Amino acid sequence: MLIMAGVLGRLIGPQKKVMYRDPKAMELETAKEILAEVFRVRLSEVDEMIQNRFEEVHHQEAYSEGDGLWPQEFWLDE
Secondary structure, eight states: OHHHHHHHHHHSOGGGGGGGGSHHHHHHHHHHHHHHHHHTOOHHHHHHHHHHHHHHHHHHHHHHTOOSOOOSOOOOOO
16 A cells, blocks of 8 residues: 555645545545546546535435435336
8 A cells, every 4th residue: 555655646746745644535536546547537527426426315315304305216116
């Protein structure tokens, strides 16, 4: 893991080095870079995908609290 941190430290600009003092932040950034490479998209698009997923989950949780509204989607199991 230390080798990866060193490589990432050299690849990214000095403005992001402060963030990598936190191992979880470094792990998140590494995961985002992997997703960007796998899906062949920019890091900003990965951030957008994560934000959209967060909003979707948050939206679903709001409907599951029993507010009396119909869910946006539902499935019929046969």
